[in-house]
Amino acid sequence: MHPLRHPRNAIFVGLMFSLIGVVYWFVQYRADFHADIAGVTLLLLLGVAVSIMAYVLIAGSPND
Amino acid sequence: MATDSHALTPQDHSPVAGLAHDERGGISNVVLGMLLFITSEVMFFAGLFAAYFNVRANAPQWPPINAETGEAFHLEILPLVGPATVLLILSSFTCQFAVWAIRRGDRTAFLRNIGVTFAIGVTFLIMQGIDYTILYSEGVTLGSGTFGTTYFTLTGFHGAHVFGGAIMLGVVLYRGLAGQFSARHHDAVEAVSLYWHFVDVVWILLFSLLYLLPGKSPAGV
Numbered sequence: 001m002h003p004l005r006h007p008r009n010a011i012f013v014g015l016m017f018s019l020i021g022v023v024y025w026f027v028q029y030r031a032d033f034h035a036d037i038a039g040v041t042l043l044l045l046l047g048v049a050v051s052i053m054a055y056v057l058i059a060g061s062p063n064d
Numbered sequence: 065m066a067t068d069s070h071a072l073t074p075q076d077h078s079p080v081a082g083l084a085h086d087e088r089g090g091i092s093n094v095v096l097g098m099l100l101f102i103t104s105e106v107m108f109f110a111g112l113f114a115a116y117f118n119v120r121a122n123a124p125q126w127p128p129i130n131a132e133t134g135e136a137f138h139l140e141i142l143p144l145v146g147p148a149t150v151l152l153i154l155s156s157f158t159c160q161f162a163v164w165a166i167r168r169g170d171r172t173a174f175l176r177n178i179g180v181t182f183a184i185g186v187t188f189l190i191m192q193g194i195d196y197t198i199l200y201s202e203g204v205t206l207g208s209g210t211f212g213t214t215y216f217t218l219t220g221f222h223g224a225h226v227f228g229g230a231i232m233l234g235v236v237l238y239r240g241l242a243g244q245f246s247a248r249h250h251d252a253v254e255a256v257s258l259y260w261h262f263v264d265v266v267w268i269l270l271f272s273l274l275y276l277l278p279g280k281s282p283a284g285v
Contacts, residue, residue, distance in 0.1 A: 045109070055099070
């Protein structure tokens with residue numbers, strides 16, 4: 001059995017990038033910096049892309 | 065000499081293998097390729113969304129003033145874009161109904177639903193074309209500053225993806241009418257449905273950003 005057990009759990013790998021995006025935005029917001037909206041958007045959607053990628057890699061691997 | 069090398073085993077990859085309801089593991093090449101393609105498409109649209117947010121955040125007011133009319137740009141949800149959005153969301157359901165139908169071997173329901181999905185996709189494109197014509201007549205063009213550029217780039221690229229999806233649906237419909245696809249062999253149907261759902265999700269995001277997100281007044285006003 002693969003350590004991630006189920007392909008859906010691989011999505012958490014991608015969600016880490018989205019979490020980094022949220023933290024990136026929150027730090028700028030709290031510190032009253034000029035918000036890098038483009039960077040936040042890319043990080044959030046990078047999380048989505050990596051989620052799909054991780055899902056594909058795990059789901060595409062045989063169970064043995 | 066005849067062999068049974070083509071006999072199916074529980075470990076054979078099916079289009080839906082690897083998805084939640086299939087415990088056999090693995091995933092078909094077609095679905096794998098489509099998922100990887102969608103992954104790259106997510107980042108493609110991420111770049112466009114990021115550019116839009118950047119332009120919007122740096123503008124003194126949003127929507128900006130149209131230099132030709134002297135008034136702020138304004139986008140109408142009715143009578144075209146709202147109904148087109150509802151239709152596109154509806155098409156995701158019909159597309160999924162087609163997938164479920166072919167999974168249980170119901171070819172009639174599959175063909176009916178994939179046909180409806182294809183028709184809705186074409187209708188959406190026609191409605192978008194009419195909307196573009198109206199906007200151009202009102203002076204909103206690709207050259208209307210950052211607003212026109214970002215609006216037509218975002219919706220135009222999405223429209224191009226709907227066009228691509230409609231072609232794929234057309235091919236699947238044609239192949240279905242020709243007697244192809246069964247409960248066992250329908251990789252293309254699964255792959256096209258994934259793509260169509262992705263296009264639908266992108267439009268929901270686009271619609272929310274362009275039509276529903278409140279504008280920004282100039283500082284001090």
